[in-house]
Amino acid sequence: MFSRSKSITALLLVSIWSSCAFCAEAGANLNDPCVVNKLIGRGVNIGNSLESPKEGDWDVTLQEEYFQLIKDAGFNSIRLPVRWDSHAMEKAPYTIDPNFFARVDWAIKNAMSRNLVITINMHNYYDFFKDPNGHKERFLSIWQQIAERYKDYPNMLLFEAINEPQDNLKGVPAWNAMLKEWLPVVRKSNPNRILVIGSANFNSFYEVKALDVPKDDRKIIVTFHYYMPNKFTHQGASWTPDSDKYLGMKWGTDQEKRAIARDFKVVAKWGQENGRPIYLGEFGVYYKADANSRFQWTKTVADTAAEYGFSMTYWEFCHTNFGIYDPKTKTWNKQLVEALIPSKQ
Numbered sequence: 001m002f003s004r005s006k007s008i009t010a011l012l013l014v015s016i017w018s019s020c021a022f023c024a025e026a027g028a029n030l031n032d033p034c035v036v037n038k039l040i041g042r043g044v045n046i047g048n049s050l051e052s053p054k055e056g057d058w059d060v061t062l063q064e065e066y067f068q069l070i071k072d073a074g075f076n077s078i079r080l081p082v083r084w085d086s087h088a089m090e091k092a093p094y095t096i097d098p099n100f101f102a103r104v105d106w107a108i109k110n111a112m113s114r115n116l117v118i119t120i121n122m123h124n125y126y127d128f129f130k131d132p133n134g135h136k137e138r139f140l141s142i143w144q145q146i147a148e149r150y151k152d153y154p155n156m157l158l159f160e161a162i163n164e165p166q167d168n169l170k171g172v173p174a175w176n177a178m179l180k181e182w183l184p185v186v187r188k189s190n191p192n193r194i195l196v197i198g199s200a201n202f203n204s205f206y207e208v209k210a211l212d213v214p215k216d217d218r219k220i221i222v223t224f225h226y227y228m229p230n231k232f233t234h235q236g237a238s239w240t241p242d243s244d245k246y247l248g249m250k251w252g253t254d255q256e257k258r259a260i261a262r263d264f265k266v267v268a269k270w271g272q273e274n275g276r277p278i279y280l281g282e283f284g285v286y287y288k289a290d291a292n293s294r295f296q297w298t299k300t301v302a303d304t305a306a307e308y309g310f311s312m313t314y315w316e317f318c319h320t321n322f323g324i325y326d327p328k329t330k331t332w333n334k335q336l337v338e339a340l341i342p343s344k345q
């Protein structure tokens with residue numbers, strides 16, 4: 001079902017990006033993280049779906065048609081945030097609920113059968129962030145189960161350790177130490193899986209350079225998130241303190257655009273020096289922002305990321321918060337789609 005020729009076709013369809021020095025020689029080899037990063041290309045997060053406590057709690061229930069819509073709009077990939085901790089036993093052996101696992105299988109199948117690369121992560125495991133040592137065994141055991149279940153899947157499926165390290169896992173030393181424990185657990189059953197590893201402090205662009213990943217493990221893509229300036233992108237967002245104060249804030253001066261290029265350059269430089277392809281896993285602007293500013297910001301981020309050779313997945317597909325598709329009216333936000341996937345003239 002997941003034929004190599006399909007993958008090659010997908011590769012040809014993705015535009016040729018520049019910056020990863022290791023990419024120059026790459027053929028359509030799914031064991032090469034640079035190739036896979038190109039296949040991620042321009043994608044979208046299906047946010048507020050499986051990372052809610054129970055699917056549907058945050059308004060998004062996955063539908064098969066969503067995968068086709070994403071494909072037909074021209075996106076290359078999906079990032080699927082998953083809240084495993086609310087579907088696994090509290091105590092050893094921390095077994096993942098088989099029904100939930102089957103639901104994730106279904107989502108992966110729906111992406112891959114359409115030749116969409118899919119990244120699954122661990123999202124919103126707040127107890128682990130609060131008490132990393134107390135929850136480490138459970139975190140690793142959940143990952144061991146995920147890794148074993150999908151070990152025979154092709155590298156159109158990627159694993160991302162955890163979304164946005166925060167709280168007591170926010171700092172560089174704590175996060176780097178945890179990664180050292182996570183890698184061997186996943187590598188045991190998935191020696192060739194392309195793994196996605198994010199930076200500390202909520203996947204900050206600034207902390208990418210502090211990542212400590214084994215130099216001899218080349219099957220890694222490094223990810224970061226970008227929502228700067230936060231006051232602008234999160235204006236009016238209920239979970240962001242004082243964000244109502246910034247309602248009406250606009251964006252789009254040359255100076256503001258240059259700030260994005262400056263920040264991305266830091267990441268790109270590190271990626272080149274260390275031979276790591278870079279994946280911008282989340283970026284977006286809350287729906288309450290002025291539409292033109294939202295378009296300008298999204299386009300500038302996507303264009304700048306593409307210039308630096310980053311792959312990207314916009315946050316998010318169809319929730320009101322940051323969404324680009326309205327499932328009630330079955331319409332896309334055409335302006336934002338154009339910002340994310342410029343039409344080929």
Ligand code: GLC
Nearest residue numbers: 047123124163164282315321
């Ligand atoms: C993070 C959060 C997600 C939020 C997004 C934008 O991914 O996990 O819930 O919507 O950032 O703030």
